[in-house]
Amino acid sequence: MKRKACTEVGMKSISVDLPGDASEETILDHVMELNADPEVHGILVQLPLPKHVNEERILNAISIEKDVDGFHPLNIGKLCMKGREPLFVPCTPKGCIELLLRMEIPIKGKRAVVVGRSNIVGLPVAMLLNKYDATVSIVHSSTTDCKSLVKEADIVIAAAGQAEMVKGDWIKPGAAVIDVGTNYVKDPTKKSGQRLVGDVDFTEAKKVAGWITPVPGGVGPMTIAMLLKNTLEGAKRAFSQPEDSNA
Amino acid sequence: MKRKACTEVGMKSISVDLPGDASEETILDHVMELNADPEVHGILVQLPLPKHVNEERILNAISIEKDVDGFHPLNIGKLCMKGREPLFVPCTPKGCIELLLRMEIPIKGKRAVVVGRSNIVGLPVAMLLNKYDATVSIVHSSTTDCKSLVKEADIVIAAAGQAEMVKGDWIKPGAAVIDVGTNYVKDPTKKSGQRLVGDVDFTEAKKVAGWITPVPGGVGPMTIAMLLKNTLEGAKRAFSQPEDSNA
Numbered sequence: 001m002k003r004k005a006c007t008e009v010g011m012k013s014i015s016v017d018l019p020g021d022a023s024e025e026t027i028l029d030h031v032m033e034l035n036a037d038p039e040v041h042g043i044l045v046q047l048p049l050p051k052h053v054n055e056e057r058i059l060n061a062i063s064i065e066k067d068v069d070g071f072h073p074l075n076i077g078k079l080c081m082k083g084r085e086p087l088f089v090p091c092t093p094k095g096c097i098e099l100l101l102r103m104e105i106p107i108k109g110k111r112a113v114v115v116g117r118s119n120i121v122g123l124p125v126a127m128l129l130n131k132y133d134a135t136v137s138i139v140h141s142s143t144t145d146c147k148s149l150v151k152e153a154d155i156v157i158a159a160a161g162q163a164e165m166v167k168g169d170w171i172k173p174g175a176a177v178i179d180v181g182t183n184y185v186k187d188p189t190k191k192s193g194q195r196l197v198g199d200v201d202f203t204e205a206k207k208v209a210g211w212i213t214p215v216p217g218g219v220g221p222m223t224i225a226m227l228l229k230n231t232l233e234g235a236k237r238a239f240s241q242p243e244d245s246n247a
Numbered sequence: 248m249k250r251k252a253c254t255e256v257g258m259k260s261i262s263v264d265l266p267g268d269a270s271e272e273t274i275l276d277h278v279m280e281l282n283a284d285p286e287v288h289g290i291l292v293q294l295p296l297p298k299h300v301n302e303e304r305i306l307n308a309i310s311i312e313k314d315v316d317g318f319h320p321l322n323i324g325k326l327c328m329k330g331r332e333p334l335f336v337p338c339t340p341k342g343c344i345e346l347l348l349r350m351e352i353p354i355k356g357k358r359a360v361v362v363g364r365s366n367i368v369g370l371p372v373a374m375l376l377n378k379y380d381a382t383v384s385i386v387h388s389s390t391t392d393c394k395s396l397v398k399e400a401d402i403v404i405a406a407a408g409q410a411e412m413v414k415g416d417w418i419k420p421g422a423a424v425i426d427v428g429t430n431y432v433k434d435p436t437k438k439s440g441q442r443l444v445g446d447v448d449f450t451e452a453k454k455v456a457g458w459i460t461p462v463p464g465g466v467g468p469m470t471i472a473m474l475l476k477n478t479l480e481g482a483k484r485a486f487s488q489p490e491d492s493n494a
Contacts, residue, residue: 056331073331077324080374081366084303084320109389117377119328127327130364130385135396137384138377142356149382 002044005224011231014040024053028061035063041238042068042231047120065238068230070094071120080127087237088230093125095222096157096178097132103211105155105176108133113153115139115146115199116160121180125157146170158199168204176211180219249291252471258478261287271300275308282310288485289315289478294367312485315477317341318367327374334484335477340372342469343404343425344379350458352402352423355380360400362386362393362446363407368427372404393417405446415451423458427466 006013016030027049034040043066049055059071067075070088078084100107112134116122122138130136134155139146141160150156150170156177158166163183171177181199198215206212213219253260263277274296281287290313296302306318314322317335325331347354359381363369369385377383381402386393388407397403397417403424405413410430418424428446445462453459460466 073324073328074321075324076328077320077322077326079324080327080370081320081323082364082370083366109391111392117329119330123327123329130387133387133389135384135386135390135392137382139382140377140380142380143382144356145358145382 001220002224002227005228009228011228012039020050021052022050024057027053027058031058031061035061035066038238040066041235042066042227044069044227066234068227068234069120070124070230076119076124076127079124079131082131088234089128089226090120090124091226091230092121092159092180092219092223093128094226094230095219096125096180097128098226099178099213099219099222100155100176103176105211107155110134110154111152112136112155112157113139113150114157114159115150115166116158116180118159118161121159122157125159125180129155129157156200160199162199163197164199164201166200166205168201168208171205171208173208174210175208177205177209178213178219179215181215182220248467249471249474252475256475258475259286267297268299269297271304274300274305278305278308282308282313285485287313288482289313289474291316291474313481315474315481316367317371317477323366323371323374326371326378329378335481336375336473337367337371338473338477339368339406339427339466339470340375341473341477342466343372343427344375345473346425346460346466346469347402347423350423352458354402357381357401358399359383359402359404360386360397361404361406362397362413363405363427365406365408368406369404372406372427376402376404403447407446409446410444411446411448413447413452415448415455418452418455420455421457422455424452424456425460425466426462428462429467 003013018027034043043062045058049058064072064074064087068088070086070090075086075088078086079089112129114122114126117138117140126136126138137149139149147170150166151172153172154175156175159180161181163185177200179198179200183197184194185197187195196216202214250260265274281290290309292305296305311319311321311334315335317333317337322333322335325333326336359376361369361373364385364387373383373385384396386396394417397413398419400419401422403422406427408428410432424447426445426447430444431441432444434442443463449461
């Protein structure tokens with residue numbers, strides 16, 4: 001999907017496909033090579049990595065100027081902090097905000113609940129909503145009263161990775177619901193024997209919500225668009241700045 | 248206070264007092280000098296800096312291994328992210344958690360509300376509470392229903408810098424209330440003409456809260472203790488690691 005999107009917009013995409021048993025050093029070598037290549041403006045390590053590989057070490061090795069996924073802790077730190085701007089905003093969180101902005105859904109002063117707190121979606125999207133002046137609550141596996149908190153939210157971001165956990169009666173009437181979940185559930189009526197569903201019970205929730213994104217077809221395509229946007233921004237920056245610029 | 252505390256525990260403290268019109272370059276030179284000095288294990292830049300100085304540039308210049316305040320965005324990023332550990336946790340947030348832990352106040356699964364979202368207290372303490380599995384909400388100047396959110400909280404961290412804004416009837420009976428505020432209000436009965444108060448109306452709130460920290464004498468001394476602890480940890484790390492260790 002990502003490669004196809006690159007072709008469509010005229011970006012050159014290089015794929016480095018390594019075997020599942022590739023060593024950490026081999027992966028690092030490839031990252032370093034791409035870091036050093038002035039023709040490369042964005043590097044994406046497809047997660048999750050195999051268990052024998054230290055994810056932190058690999059992600060930290062990506063040049064901050066090419067970290068189009070925005071997962072480097074320095075980027076995340078700047079994303080969280082007032083008065084700081086990251087070089088790249090992680091794609092899915094950026095896509096969620098873009099959806100809200102394009103639909104002209106007010107964020108400032110609104111109650112937002114983020115279900116899930118992963119490094120790649122839940123946490124950064126919560127921090128972004130906070131930067132846009134929403135009042136943000138983060139619920140997760142240890143939360144005892146998810147439903148009552150979600151019920152108070154004008155904006156719900158579901159990113160827990162739990163199939164249809166957010167029920168229709170959890171949603172405040174008129175709320176904006178963004179479903180980041182991609183879960184495969186068994187479905188004998190399908191040829192593949194399975195079906196893709198989100199973290200929200202779409203059929204029920206759409207009767208209550210003011211806005212709701214479907215799965216598939218909602219956040220997914222927006223994430224890819226944001227990845228292309230980040231890469232373009234990275235390329236522009238590379239062409240406009242002196243070589244050894246400061247992150 | 249900080250210098251006195253250092254003396255008490257046997258830490259050598261060097262003060263570099265610069266005039267208010269010191270240039271950014273002068274401040275940077277001093278930071279660089281302290282970075283390079285192997286006898287220095289912690290560097291603290293007293294905030295706020297004068298308006299003509301770029302705070303971000305100064306703070307980013309502090310060696311990550313000596314950033315005992317923990318304000319570097321790389322530290323903040325690691326503090327926020329699951330599975331990552333910062334080299335130093337910012338002192339006041341660390342002190343808040345220490346108070347809860349020492350009092351054996353449960354955090355996991357509890358509702359926590361942080362009032363304020365500054366880079367030095369509100370934001371990092373919210374992220375720490377999230378790491379300790381509390382369900383965290385961050386309220387701030389754009390929040391329209393502060394009281395109702397605070398009222399649901401088992402743990403309240405008041406760090407807005409607004410004198411006595413959190414009223415007694417905002418507090419859930421039995422809640423733990425940590426007051427980080429330090430505000431001077433006029434008081435003609437005092438010789439100085441002013442009085443130090445927190446962000447919580449202590450007199451009223453203590454009738455409802457299960458635990459509450461006073462101002463002064465609550466979080467303040469704990470912050471200094473955590474600063475000493477961070478410095479000690481930094482020194483230990485410096486002695487136990489090879490010279491060019493990786494942050």
